[in-house]
Amino acid sequence: MSRAIRRRLPALVVLPLAAGLIGAVAQTAPPGGNPLALTYTAPDAARGQALAGQRECASCHGGGLVTTYPGLPSLAGQQPSYLRLQLAAFRAKLRPNDTMQKVAADLKDQDIADLAAYAATLTPGPAWKADDALRAKGMALFMAGDGKRNLMACVICHGANGRGDDRLGVASITNLAPEYAQRVLHEFKDAPGFPIPHPDAMRIVLKDYTQADLDAMVAYISSMTP
Template sequence: MLFASALVIGGSAIAADDIEQKAQICATCHGADGVPINNTTPVIWGQDEGYLYLQLRDFQKGTRKSPLMEPIVADLEKQDMYDLAAYFTNKKWPNLGQPSAPSDVAAKAESAAKSIGCRGCHLDHFQGDGTTARLAGQWQEYLLSQMLAFRDGSRGNNPGMSDLMKATPKEDLEPLSKYLAGLQVDQYIGRGGR
């Protein structure tokens, strides 16, 4: 087991039992096996560590709003957020079994992605990196809800994304979310074991 005795993050050692216990709270909604309980809750297993940390921080600071997440993160220490981000990053991204987008939807999505430069941050396979979210294989409903939230300003923790979503025709958002949701890229990006 990866976390057999201790997890070393940021120069400090956290007992594996402690991090496992904290992660159990997350599993209530995000799933004990990495598959969230509903399609409006994001996959966090295998998500990029920096991105996960920033989201926890932003929920705590109130720059990202969520009546469910805000009380959960309220009492987390900075190290707790680092530890949880590292813990979930080292889990394997689950296959949600979403179908690949039909060719006409994929073409519309590719055109939209190219016009606003999605790959500039989310990379070639939409796998994300560092502080940028992985989009490939995420729940389609969650992706669409977040695109719309960036667009209408209700998700305010990334003004650059808000600007990009406002610049994208609204009718392109659903095809883009369907396309991204249907991508299973782990065999291409070397994350098959994670």
């Protein structure tokens, strides 16, 4: 077995994460410690698949970890660095969700790494239905932003296909469940300022977005690929 490697998860960079997480980390992390730091050996996707079955992840996130419920995220195809961060945050009770906190409570660091590796092997779910005109507006904002209104293009961080970047911890948002996407965008937009630059980026990006803009963005990112 390869030597255990201590890894610190990357700072949040425009990720769909509960708005209070980073502030909570700053306030509750023990001296010299980081509740989101993980220690694990090379992730094992096959073991992650077995764990997902044992934990009945499909009961909420769908078969093949592709949700059919618009209020819950699919995990299929998610970037492993992002999913590791979420599971660690739920385990540390820094991301609010009673169900997920219970699910993650007894996960070991290796379990988290293996589950994330498994999810990353899966194909993202299909596009959700969206209004064509609204989707077109969302696509324009995603790809080019709006310089006159100081709206940054989402493509800069999430990529043209919305798949994010594992090296930077940027989440895949391709075909994100629409109700979930709307809720997370509001969590960021309505959040107070963060004391740390990277997690504050998403709040700043969304600051000047109107509800109509958010509706258009949700229509697009929930239906990016057929």
